[in-house]
Amino acid sequence: VSRIVTLMTDFGAGDPYVGVMKGVMLAVNPELHIVDLTHAIDSYHILGASFLLSTAYQYFPSFTIHLVVVDPGVGGTRRPLAVVTEDQYFIAPDNGVLSHIYLRYPDCVVRHITESHYFLPTRGNTFHGRDVFAPCAAWLSRLNDSSLFGEEITDYVRIPVPQPVQQGLQITGQIIHVDRFGNLVSNIPGEMLGELQQQHASPPPKVRVEEREVGALVNAYGDRGEGQALALVSGTGHLEIAVNRGDARRALALDVGAKVTVWFEEGK
Amino acid sequence: VSRIVTLMTDFGAGDPYVGVMKGVMLAVNPELHIVDLTHAIDSYHILGASFLLSTAYQYFPSFTIHLVVVDPGVGGTRRPLAVVTEDQYFIAPDNGVLSHIYLRYPDCVVRHITESHYFLPTRGNTFHGRDVFAPCAAWLSRLNDSSLFGEEITDYVRIPVPQPVQQGLQITGQIIHVDRFGNLVSNIPGEMLGELQQQHASPPPKVRVEEREVGALVNAYGDRGEGQALALVSGTGHLEIAVNRGDARRALALDVGAKVTVWFEEGK
Amino acid sequence: VSRIVTLMTDFGAGDPYVGVMKGVMLAVNPELHIVDLTHAIDSYHILGASFLLSTAYQYFPSFTIHLVVVDPGVGGTRRPLAVVTEDQYFIAPDNGVLSHIYLRYPDCVVRHITESHYFLPTRGNTFHGRDVFAPCAAWLSRLNDSSLFGEEITDYVRIPVPQPVQQGLQITGQIIHVDRFGNLVSNIPGEMLGELQQQHASPPPKVRVEEREVGALVNAYGDRGEGQALALVSGTGHLEIAVNRGDARRALALDVGAKVTVWFEEGK
Numbered sequence: 001v002s003r004i005v006t007l008m009t010d011f012g013a014g015d016p017y018v019g020v021m022k023g024v025m026l027a028v029n030p031e032l033h034i035v036d037l038t039h040a041i042d043s044y045h046i047l048g049a050s051f052l053l054s055t056a057y058q059y060f061p062s063f064t065i066h067l068v069v070v071d072p073g074v075g076g077t078r079r080p081l082a083v084v085t086e087d088q089y090f091i092a093p094d095n096g097v098l099s100h101i102y103l104r105y106p107d108c109v110v111r112h113i114t115e116s117h118y119f120l121p122t123r124g125n126t127f128h129g130r131d132v133f134a135p136c137a138a139w140l141s142r143l144n145d146s147s148l149f150g151e152e153i154t155d156y157v158r159i160p161v162p163q164p165v166q167q168g169l170q171i172t173g174q175i176i177h178v179d180r181f182g183n184l185v186s187n188i189p190g191e192m193l194g195e196l197q198q199q200h201a202s203p204p205p206k207v208r209v210e211e212r213e214v215g216a217l218v219n220a221y222g223d224r225g226e227g228q229a230l231a232l233v234s235g236t237g238h239l240e241i242a243v244n245r246g247d248a249r250r251a252l253a254l255d256v257g258a259k260v261t262v263w264f265e266e267g268k
Numbered sequence: 269v270s271r272i273v274t275l276m277t278d279f280g281a282g283d284p285y286v287g288v289m290k291g292v293m294l295a296v297n298p299e300l301h302i303v304d305l306t307h308a309i310d311s312y313h314i315l316g317a318s319f320l321l322s323t324a325y326q327y328f329p330s331f332t333i334h335l336v337v338v339d340p341g342v343g344g345t346r347r348p349l350a351v352v353t354e355d356q357y358f359i360a361p362d363n364g365v366l367s368h369i370y371l372r373y374p375d376c377v378v379r380h381i382t383e384s385h386y387f388l389p390t391r392g393n394t395f396h397g398r399d400v401f402a403p404c405a406a407w408l409s410r411l412n413d414s415s416l417f418g419e420e421i422t423d424y425v426r427i428p429v430p431q432p433v434q435q436g437l438q439i440t441g442q443i444i445h446v447d448r449f450g451n452l453v454s455n456i457p458g459e460m461l462g463e464l465q466q467q468h469a470s471p472p473p474k475v476r477v478e479e480r481e482v483g484a485l486v487n488a489y490g491d492r493g494e495g496q497a498l499a500l501v502s503g504t505g506h507l508e509i510a511v512n513r514g515d516a517r518r519a520l521a522l523d524v525g526a527k528v529t530v531w532f533e534e535g536k
Numbered sequence: 537v538s539r540i541v542t543l544m545t546d547f548g549a550g551d552p553y554v555g556v557m558k559g560v561m562l563a564v565n566p567e568l569h570i571v572d573l574t575h576a577i578d579s580y581h582i583l584g585a586s587f588l589l590s591t592a593y594q595y596f597p598s599f600t601i602h603l604v605v606v607d608p609g610v611g612g613t614r615r616p617l618a619v620v621t622e623d624q625y626f627i628a629p630d631n632g633v634l635s636h637i638y639l640r641y642p643d644c645v646v647r648h649i650t651e652s653h654y655f656l657p658t659r660g661n662t663f664h665g666r667d668v669f670a671p672c673a674a675w676l677s678r679l680n681d682s683s684l685f686g687e688e689i690t691d692y693v694r695i696p697v698p699q700p701v702q703q704g705l706q707i708t709g710q711i712i713h714v715d716r717f718g719n720l721v722s723n724i725p726g727e728m729l730g731e732l733q734q735q736h737a738s739p740p741p742k743v744r745v746e747e748r749e750v751g752a753l754v755n756a757y758g759d760r761g762e763g764q765a766l767a768l769v770s771g772t773g774h775l776e777i778a779v780n781r782g783d784a785r786r787a788l789a790l791d792v793g794a795k796v797t798v799w800f801e802e803g804k
Binding site: 179 | 555
């Protein structure tokens, strides 16, 4: 039985919006364990939410329900969705906020939630997090069967996820997230680097972000001196540009969108 | 049995004050489910907290205990209160922070908490959230009987809640809250608009905020173009001035206190 | 059985790092009750975290597990620790973040966590909060025996904790924390003042912060007029300089490091 619901929204911490969603869920299922992922998504930043979700969901137990409410189209015609992958559930608006999930699970089942008797009876047009998504997540935790919520669809919205490009021994990607420490997280997955390195028996690759060379890939922040820029595969599973005990965004004056280049040398 | 406690404070997220209150409660009742409403109330902003509480408590299951600690008079003579409405409990200082609740439930029972054996034995004069309110909330969740905490009183503090004024086919109110999206929330309840519209068989009313006309009431943010100002009844249940995918506070350069006017036309 | 884990980190609220740690813990022990102390520790501010922890842990039930992840040395040679005092557990990196705990419990048992089968199998070098500390805390909550995690050590890192100095009837200390209200919290414990006052049958001592006299110690914020500076023993258990309904940091233009002087007069 699913008992954990995670929450990711752009609601911030200043209003009781998130707390109200929790009240609605607990009224349906008092046994729920609700975990906040983050509520500080930039307003309406759908791609950023999709990326952050893709770095977090896999650390939760099987059949956790991930509820994502970044929903600028609330009250319009965008559909509410219930998605099942191998062993996780997702409830979200059909605006592309699950794009990374769709890429990773091409066989996932996506349903358009139409069974409105699961919604709050007083449903309005401005806060579907409370009126639609929260009650559906809580009912799903009790029913464990997403097919009760509506028909499967295949024309759900995917937004283009910028992908790293490999050309010979070089990979080009970009910064897609900056975390609270000022670490610049790229869209280049650690596995991609590992495979290429092994394939060519290379030493660790060299890394450049825009015009700035940051040396060979290291293993830990402390592998460079304090205040020095470095590149490593971080906890998100992606290549990251950081400054040891410093703030890379500020130190390098770079932000989301900056171009990252990695190149290998042929080993012997 | 009450198992849910909600928390609303002005303690912010930078100090462990809120966590400590939770520790105190869990020591009394390890089965509690504690839900944060918000801890970002402007320091000592009692009326704002009272309003936000009035938009949130009703989404929780019956006999939830709502703990509100916005308490500039801590350590002085203001009384701690336990309040029961039809089906919810409130624990708060007697400074008016429950004024909206008193207005909505004229028959609620208000008690002065005097049974100090429920307090922490080490009670001081500066942090009654921890020493008085949290343990009382947790004991109430176990005892389910607020009469054990002290005598009923009738001279509790109410602060004036600015009310919308109706004159014929016109309603005048004001902005009383700005949320994280910059939406301007007024004190005009959606029901008031609905009734008047039905009574006069009117088309949707027109709305003005200060000198700025924002057109007829719409149903959803997307009913106006991106960047356009609009008025709707929002998730708080109140008339709200918003900008589709934008920040109304910034775009209109308005804030709490701005005057809102709504007028209906006689239908046929 | 331990069922409560508290969390203190410098991870902020903008990333899902904290949520991911909770997912990892719930996968090990679905019965856990996880309480956030704060995630807004200044990046890498080890001494500040140690102080805040020392004002909070004692309000939790016996055998709560306190998980502290302020870890600038992650991925280097610093050791992960499991610490037991009389009735509380602590899991933290060996960088001094438990220094206040060591001072208060000289007999505590400190173990170097080496049993890596409790770690996540995919452990990396950049996010031991997720890969090492969270799973160890969750396993400790199930096993209730810290000796399973590794050998006792005695050469753990202590950082110098600035101590107040007593000379005759005078105590000198310093501001070590500023809270969300702008209250200036010093390192002078309330008990120290109480003992000296009793010993000399003194009236309440006088207090100075840098060159600014703030009068005799009072009992509550409201004992001075609105906007007036004052000194009291606050909820943290320490001497605090505050401004009634105001922000002392801003009003007095003082911050962490400011010198605080308290002096008693001989009673009769």
